[in-house]
Every structure is written in C-alpha cells, then in structure tokens.
Amino acid sequence: MTTVLVVEDNEKNMYLISFILKGEGFNVIGAITGEEGVEKAVKEHPDLILMDIQLPGIDGYETTRRIRASSSDGKVPIIALTSYAMTGDRERALAAGCTGYVEKPINPDTIMDEIRKYLR
Amino acid sequence: MRYIRQFVIFLVLLVVCGFLLYSTYTEIESKTIAQVNNEQIVHADQAAAGIESFFRTYNNSLSFLAGDTHIILLDSDGRELMRNFFNSHAGEISSITRVDENGTISYTYPIETSTGTDISSQSHVRQLLNTHSIVISDVFTSVQGFRSVAFHMPVFRDGMFKGSIAILIPFDTLAKENLGTIKILDSGYAWTISQNGVVLYSPYPEQIGKSVFDVFNNSPTVKTMAQEAMKGSRGVSMYTVVGDPTRNLSEIKFQAIYLPINTSTITWSILVSTPENEILSTIQGFRNTLVIIFAILIFSLLFFTYYLARARGIVKEEEKRSKAEEALRESEEFNRSLVENLPDIIAIYDSKGIVRFANRAGLNILGSPASKVLGEPILSFVTDYQRNDVERKMSARLSGIWLAPYEVDIKTGGGEIITAILRAIQISYRKEAVVLVLMTNITERKQAEQKLLEAHRDLEMKVDERTRELSEANHHLQELDRLKSMFVASMSHELRTPLNSIIGFTGIMAKGLAGEINPEQKKQLGMVQDSARHLLALINDVIDISKIEAGKIEASVSTFDLNDVIREVRDTFSKTVEEQGLMLHVEIPGSITVTSDERRIKQIIMNLVSNAIKFTDTGRVDLIVEPKDTVVEVRVRDTGIGIRTEDLIKLFRPFSRIAEQGRLTDGTGLGLYLSHKLARFLGGEITAESEQGRGSVFTFSFPLEYEKQEDE
Numbered sequence: 071m072t073t074v075l076v077v078e079d080n081e082k083n084m085y086l087i088s089f090i091l092k093g094e095g096f097n098v099i100g101a102i103t104g105e106e107g108v109e110k111a112v113k114e115h116p117d118l119i120l121m122d123i124q125l126p127g128i129d130g131y132e133t134t135r136r137i138r139a140s141s142s143d144g145k146v147p148i149i150a151l152t153s154y155a156m157t158g159d160r161e162r163a164l165a166a167g168c169t170g171y172v173e174k175p176i177n178p179d180t181i182m183d184e185i186r187k188y189l190r
Numbered sequence: 191m192r193y194i195r196q197f198v199i200f201l202v203l204l205v206v207c208g209f210l211l212y213s214t215y216t217e218i219e220s221k222t223i224a225q226v227n228n229e230q231i232v233h234a235d236q237a238a239a240g241i242e243s244f245f246r247t248y249n250n251s252l253s254f255l256a257g258d259t260h261i262i263l264l265d266s267d268g269r270e271l272m273r274n275f276f277n278s279h280a281g282e283i284s285s286i287t288r289v290d291e292n293g294t295i296s297y298t299y300p301i302e303t304s305t306g307t308d309i310s311s312q313s314h315v316r317q318l319l320n321t322h323s324i325v326i327s328d329v330f331t332s333v334q335g336f337r338s339v340a341f342h343m344p345v346f347r348d349g350m351f352k353g354s355i356a357i358l359i360p361f362d363t364l365a366k367e368n369l370g371t372i373k374i375l376d377s378g379y380a381w382t383i384s385q386n387g388v389v390l391y392s393p394y395p396e397q398i399g400k401s402v403f404d405v406f407n408n409s410p411t412v413k414t415m416a417q418e419a420m421k422g423s424r425g426v427s428m429y430t431v432v433g434d435p436t437r438n439l440s441e442i443k444f445q446a447i448y449l450p451i452n453t454s455t456i457t458w459s460i461l462v463s464t465p466e467n468e469i470l471s472t473i474q475g476f477r478n479t480l481v482i483i484f485a486i487l488i489f490s491l492l493f494f495t496y497y498l499a500r501a502r503g504i505v506k507e508e509e510k511r512s513k514a515e516e517a518l519r520e521s522e523e524f525n526r527s528l529v530e531n532l533p534d535i536i537a538i539y540d541s542k543g544i545v546r547f548a549n550r551a552g553l554n555i556l557g558s559p560a561s562k563v564l565g566e567p568i569l570s571f572v573t574d575y576q577r578n579d580v581e582r583k584m585s586a587r588l589s590g591i592w593l594a595p596y597e598v599d600i601k602t603g604g605g606e607i608i609t610a611i612l613r614a615i616q617i618s619y620r621k622e623a624v625v626l627v628l629m630t631n632i633t634e635r636k637q638a639e640q641k642l643l644e645a646h647r648d649l650e651m652k653v654d655e656r657t658r659e660l661s662e663a664n665h666h667l668q669e670l671d672r673l674k675s676m677f678v679a680s681m682s683h684e685l686r687t688p689l690n691s692i693i694g695f696t697g698i699m700a701k702g703l704a705g706e707i708n709p710e711q712k713k714q715l716g717m718v719q720d721s722a723r724h725l726l727a728l729i730n731d732v733i734d735i736s737k738i739e740a741g742k743i744e745a746s747v748s749t750f751d752l753n754d755v756i757r758e759v760r761d762t763f764s765k766t767v768e769e770q771g772l773m774l775h776v777e778i779p780g781s782i783t784v785t786s787d788e789r790r791i792k793q794i795i796m797n798l799v800s801n802a803i804k805f806t807d808t809g810r811v812d813l814i815v816e817p818k819d820t821v822v823e824v825r826v827r828d829t830g831i832g833i834r835t836e837d838l839i840k841l842f843r844p845f846s847r848i849a850e851q852g853r854l855t856d857g858t859g860l861g862l863y864l865s866h867k868l869a870r871f872l873g874g875e876i877t878a879e880s881e882q883g884r885g886s887v888f889t890f891s892f893p894l895e896y897e898k899q900e901d902e
Contacts, residue, residue, distance in 0.1 A: 082691040084697075177697060178698050
C-alpha cells in the first residue's frame with residue numbers, strides 16, 4: 071500500500087488532502103509541523119511527501135532540506151504545495167530539494183494526476 | 191581757407207588799381223598818339239599846301255605857254271621860249287616838252303635828242319590824247335631817263351587839239367622840299383600816293399613808282415587806308431606792316447594820317463606815318479613810373495592784406511582762447527562741484543601721510559571742527575586697532591603697489607566709528623606724487639549685511655529643523671509602508687487558506703467524492719466554487735500589486751520561446767472564444783527567444799486577451815506578435831465596444847472598470863492596473879488606442895532580454 075506523508079498545519083486542508091488520497095486508496099500519514107514531518111519521514115519511510123511551504127516554526131523549505139539531509143531516505147519525492155503569487159516559491163522549493171510542486175487551491179480533478187506523476 | 195576773403199579783397203583791389211592805372215596809361219597813350227597825329231597833320235598840310243602852290247604856279251605858267259602862238263606852232267621862237275622857260279625854272283623842272291597831237295615829242299629841252307620819240311604809249315599821254323585836258327602823270331621813267339611826274343597842258347589852235355606843252359617834274363626834288371623835311375620823332379616820315387595808288391614819293395626809293403597795293407601786299411590795313419586816302423578824304427589811321435624788309439622786323443605798327451593834295455586835275459594823298467613804338471617810347475618813362483607805382487601798390491596791398499589777415503587771425507585766436515578759458519572754467523567748476531557735493535570722502539595725502547586736501551564730505555565727517563583735517567596725518571583718522579594694517583597698506587600704495595579696495599574703520603569728528611570702502615590711487619598734485627583716497631561709507635550696508643546674514647542663519651536653522659522633521663516623517667512613512675506590505679502579505683495568506691479549503695471541499699463535493707448529490711446541489715456548489723475562485727483571484731492581484739508597490743517583487747527569469755506562451759494563451763481561450771462565436775486570430779513570425787519572467791508575461795497577455803474577449807460581442811480578436819530590434823510587441827486588437835477618449839486616461843487606474851449598461855462586470859478591476867505595473871516592472875510598456883464603437887488595440891512591448899529595473 072502506498073504511503074503519503076502530508077505536512078500541513080491547517081486542519082481543514084489536511085482533512086481535504088487526506089480525504090482525496092484515502093478515496094484513491096493511499097495510506098495517509100499527517101504531520102502538522104516541520105519537525106514532525108522530518109521525524110515521520112525518517113521513521114515511516116513514506117513513498118511520497120506533500121509539503122506545505124507556509125508552516126509555523128520551521129517552514130517547508132527547511133523541512134525539505136532536513137529530510138534530504140537525513141541519511142535514511144533522501145530520495146523520496148517531495149511535492150511542494152505553493153501559493154499563487156508568492157514569488158520565488160517554486161524556485162526556492164526546487165532549490166531546497168523538492169521534486170515538484172502543486173499550486174493551491176487543490177483541484178480534486180487534477181491533484182491525483184500530479185501525484186501519480188512523481189510516484190516511482 | 192580762412193584767408194580766402196582777404197585774398198579776394200586783395201585781388202579786387204589789385205584789379206581796380208590795375209584798371210585805373212591801365213586806363214590812365216591808355217588815355218595818355220591815345221592822347222600822345224593824337225598829338226603826334228596832329229603834328230603829322232600840320233606837317234602834311236604844310237606839305238600839301240607847298241605842292242598845291244607848286245602845281246598852281248606851273249598850271250598858270252603852262253596855261254600861258256599853251257596859249258602862245260609860237261608854242262602852238264612850235265617855231266624857233268617857241269623853242270626859244272621853251273628853252274628860256276626851262277632855264278629860268280631849271281631847279282624845279284627836269285625838262286620841257288612839246289608833244290604833238292599824235293603823241294610824238296615835237297621838241298624837248300634840255301635833252302633834245304629825244305625829240306621825235308613817240309610816247310603815245312605812255313598811259314598819261316594816252317589819257318591826254320583821249321581827253322584833250324590837263325594830265326598830271328604818276329611817277330614814271332621818262333624817255334629822257336628821269337623818274338618824274340609829267341604835267342601836260344593841252345594845246346589848241348583854233349579849237350583844234352594840237353598836243354600839249356608838258357614839263358617833267360622830278361617829283362623827288364619837289365617832294366623832298368615839301369615832304370623830306372617832315373620828320374616825326376626818329377623815323378616818322380611822309381609819303382605820297384597818287385589817285386591811282388602809285389607811290390609818288392617815299393623816303394624808301396624802291397617803293398616809288400610802284401603801286402601801294404604791291405608794296406604793302408601783305409598789309410591789309412595799309413590797303414584799307416590807301417583806298418580811303420585815294421578817295422581824296424583825310425583821316426587818321428593805324429596800320430601794320432608785315433615783313434618790312436628795310437627794318438628787318440616781322441611786324442610793325444604805324445600811326446598815320448592822310449590828307450589830299452588838291453590841284454585842278456589831280457588828287458594825290460600825303461600820308462605821314464610814325465611807328466607806334468616810337469610814339470609810345472616817348473611815354474615810356476611815364477609808363478615805367480606807372481609800373482613802379484603799380485608794383486608799389488601791389489606790395490602795399492600785399493602787406494595790407496597780410497596784416498589784415500593776421501589781425502583777423504589774432505582776433506579769432508583771442509576769441510578761441512577766451513572760449514577755451516570759459517570752457518575750462520566751467521569744467522573746473524563742474525569738477526569742483528562734483529568733488530565737493532559727493533557724499534563720499536575724497537582726500538589727498540602726501541608722501542608723509544599728511545592730509546593736503548579733503549572735499550566737503552571729508553572735512554565734515556572727519557573734522558571736529560572741519561578745519562582740523564588739513565595738515566593732520568591721515569592715520570589719525572583710522573581706528574587704533576587698524577592703524578598698523580592701514581599704515582602698511584599706505585606705504586605699499588606710496589611705493590606704487592596697486593591695492594584692491596579694502597574696508598577700513600574710521601573715527602569721525604563726532605566720535606563715531608564708521609566703516610568705509612577705501613580706494614587709493616597714486617596721482618600728481620601740485621607737481622608732487624600724492625595719493626588720492628576715496629572712502630565710501632558702507633556702515634549701513636554692513637549693518638544690513640549683518641542682519642541679512644543673521645536672517646540667513648535663522649533660515650538655515652529652520653530649514654535644517656524642517657528637514658529633520660520631514661526626514662523623521664519620511665522614515666515613519668517608510669515604516670508604515672513596510673508594515674502595510676507585511677500586513678497585506680500575511681493577511682492574504684490568512685485569507686487564502688480558508689479559501690483554499692472552500693474551493694477544495696466544494697470541488698470534492700461537486701465531484702460526488704463525499705457522496706451522491708443531486709444536480710441542483712451540484713450547480714450551487716459550482717457557484718460557491720466560482721465565487722471563491724473570484725475572491726482568490728482578487729486577493730492574488732492585491733498581493734501582486736502590493737508587492738510591486740513595496741518593491742518586493744522579483745523576476746523569475748528564464749529563457750523561453752514566446753511562441754509557446756502565445757500558443758498556451760490561445761489554447762486557454764479557444765473554448766471561450768468558440769462559445770461566444772468569436773474568432774481568435776494569432777500572428778507570430780516563428781519562434782522568438784525571450785529571456786524574461788515567463789509567468790508574468792503570460793499573465794499580462796492573458797489579461798489583455800481576456801479583456802478583449804470580454805468586451806467583444808461579435809467579430810474577432812487578433813493577437814499579433816512582432817519583434818522589433820531588442821523589444822517585442824504583442825498587439826491585442828478587437829472589434830469590440832471600444833473606449834471613449836476620456837476613459838482612455840483612466841484605463842490603467844485600479845478599479846476603473848468602465849461602466850457599461852447591461853454588461854457583466856466579472857473582472858477584479860485590477861487586471862489592467864496590475865498588467866501595466868508588471869509590464870513596467872519587466873522594462874516594458876502597455877499602450878492603448880481605441881475609439882468608441884470601433885474596437886481597441888492594446889500594445890504590450892517588452893525587451894527580449896530582461897534587465898533588473900532600478901526604480902520599480
């Protein structure tokens with residue numbers, strides 16, 4: 071079963087994403103802070119990580135960098151959830167080690183296609 | 191030039207005197223000539239009377255002989271009578287001759303051998319034979335060999351012409367007796383011509399017997415006189431002889447008189463001629479005297495005019511000098527008045543620094559009393575604290591060094607201290623090298639300057655203060671601006687997060703992922719989602735604008751093909767265009783490589799095309815791309831409702847949606863405003879051309895290579 075780690079601080083968004091992913095038959099692990107995200111990524115070995123950039127505490131970039139820095143599994147696809155108009159979000163995300171990005175708001179029609187693109 | 195008048199006077203006087211002297215001379219001359227002529231006439235009259243009496247005597251004698259029978263018949267008694275007659279008149283006549291009626295000499299004495307000679311060819315004989323009256327011939331050479339005048343008295347016997355009894359008069363002798371004695375002056379002489387113009391007598395023998403017209407053929411004046419004389423008239427004349435061979439003179443003037451010798455049968459003329467120069471030579475002394483007088487006159491006149499001119503010159507010089515003196519006096523008065531009335535101090539000090547002159551202002555300001563200025567050292571008027579400095583400058587000035595005007599504080603007579611500008615000039619005064627100083631009181635000006643300076647300082651302080659205040663305010667504003675940007679940024683995030691949830695959940699529900707929904711529910715969920723998306727777009731625009739305004743935007747530069755962007759735009763709108771029944775036409779010349787912010791450029795073009803479609807009901811929208819050197823132009827042309835000219839200027843302002851009755855206004859009202867800002871941010875520009883009802887053209891031009899803008 072494919073496991074997806076969602077790092078998202080907003081409860082409703084977390085629910086939304088989990089709902090969609092679970093509806094598609096994925097195993098979803100949630101983390102609501104960057105630190106938790108790093109911890110779970112190292113411990114649970116997810117197949118894919120959805121990373122919100124705007125996080126309290128350490129942000130998505132830093133979280134991504136830390137995950138990439140951890141020796142356990144540095145090659146997991148990390149998809150950044152970016153907001154429109156936040157200039158440089160995408161570039162910074164890619165620079166931090168993200169594999170790709172998906173723009174918010176999440177479109178249930180297209181989100182799954184995007185995710186499957188990055189699954190091994 | 192100024193002596194012209196004198197010269198003219200001189201000339202006039204000269205001419206008048208000359209004329210007077212000349213007329214005197216000519217009068218004397220003509221009187222002299224008249225006197226000579228009178229003398230000549232007297233002589234000539236006497237001579238004429240002598241000759242006339244001679245002829246009268248012989249006329250009587252011959253008349254007597256002609257009536258004598260012996261003579262008529264010419265018998266021996268007759269011959270005897272003729273011989274006796276000749277012998278008794280031998281001094282006066284050279285022969286006595288009896289000529290017969292055929293012109294042949296019947297008898298002649300004393301040269302009897304000539305008897306029988308036919309002399310009828312002689313003109314006077316012919317005249318005798320023709321006229322049978324008394325004939326007196328011109329001078330001719332007789333058969334006897336004498337140059338004589340023949341006097342023929344006709345002889346008649348019983349009324350028959352029987353020739354003549356004639357005598358030959360050696361006219362020389364006769365004339366010499368009567369005329370030869372006439373001697374006027376040196377060479378004045380008498381001569382005689384016959385009525386035929388033959389010279390009967392002349393002191394020049396070669397002329398005798400010749401026609402006067404031949405002798406004087408070069409002198410028309412002689413001819414005129416001769417013709418006049420031959421008429422038997424008397425008169426005075428003047429003639430000119432040309433080429434008188436006897437005198438070796440080319441031309442000589444004669445004063446002459448002529449008068450007739452009247453006998454019963456002939457009219458001869460006596461002429462007395464005197465060379466004019468001889469006559470005039472008699473008055474030469476007088477003429478010389480006149481010339482001397484004239485010369486003396488000229489010299490006197492010269493002296494007179496010279497002294498007159500000099501006198502006038504002196505008078506004029508005097509006038510000029512007095513005028514110059516007047517001008518000088520006026521000039522001096524003017525200068526004095528200038529110096530004295532000048533409010534500035536003018537003073538002169540000598541090499542010892544002693545004041546030698548001061549004008550009224552100088553005396554009044556410096557002196558206490560005014561008389562205590564002259565003779566004082568000029569340094570005594572300088573304030574103590576400046577004395578050394580001024581003294582140094584003074585000695586420099588005296589040694590000829592030029593000094594710029596300098597300020598000096600002066601003690602006035604009244605005890606005040608005034609500030610003056612001092613100018614010093616080295617001049618000569620009464621043949622002494624001195625220094626002229628001009629001092630202008632600038633105390634008031636200095637005070638004014640001081641006040642001005644203080645005012646200026648005050649002003650500067652106030653300006654500094656205001657600047658500081660403004661700077662603080664500016665700083666405050668910048669802080670506010672930063673806070674606003676931060677606020678907007680965080681607010682937008684806060685606003686966006688719930689919107690994302692709304693959009694996401696409505697999407698899930700609309701898709702039926704959360705359970706079955708009926709069509710109405712689905713439609714309404716769609717409306718919720720649309721509204722949420724609109725709100726999100728609005729928030730995104732606001733974020734962009736606030737970022738641009740805060741200068742926080744950064745270009746995400748990459749190199750891409752504009753063709754791809756255009757294609758994407760076309761694909762995005764193709765469905766909408768089709769639904770509205772419009773046509774979207776794209777024109778692009780192959781691939782165009784651009785290095786810029788692809789997403790922003792797409793955003794701008796999208797906005798323009800979206801607007802074009804929004805405001806076009808029928809017709810078409812053209813999207814034309816045209817590279818020009820370093821920029822590329824993207825033109826969006828529509829056949830829509832167009833824009834009024836007055837609205838064109840409002841086009842790029844926020845929320846300036848053009849009110850259009852009955853038209854859906856579903857835009858954010860920030861689209862063009864943002865596009866415009868973004869275009870500028872990318873170093874480009876958006877311009878619009880439109881006419882109401884005729885569609886619009888929006889042109890977005892931007893550089894092919896993005897360069898970071900400093901000011902946006």
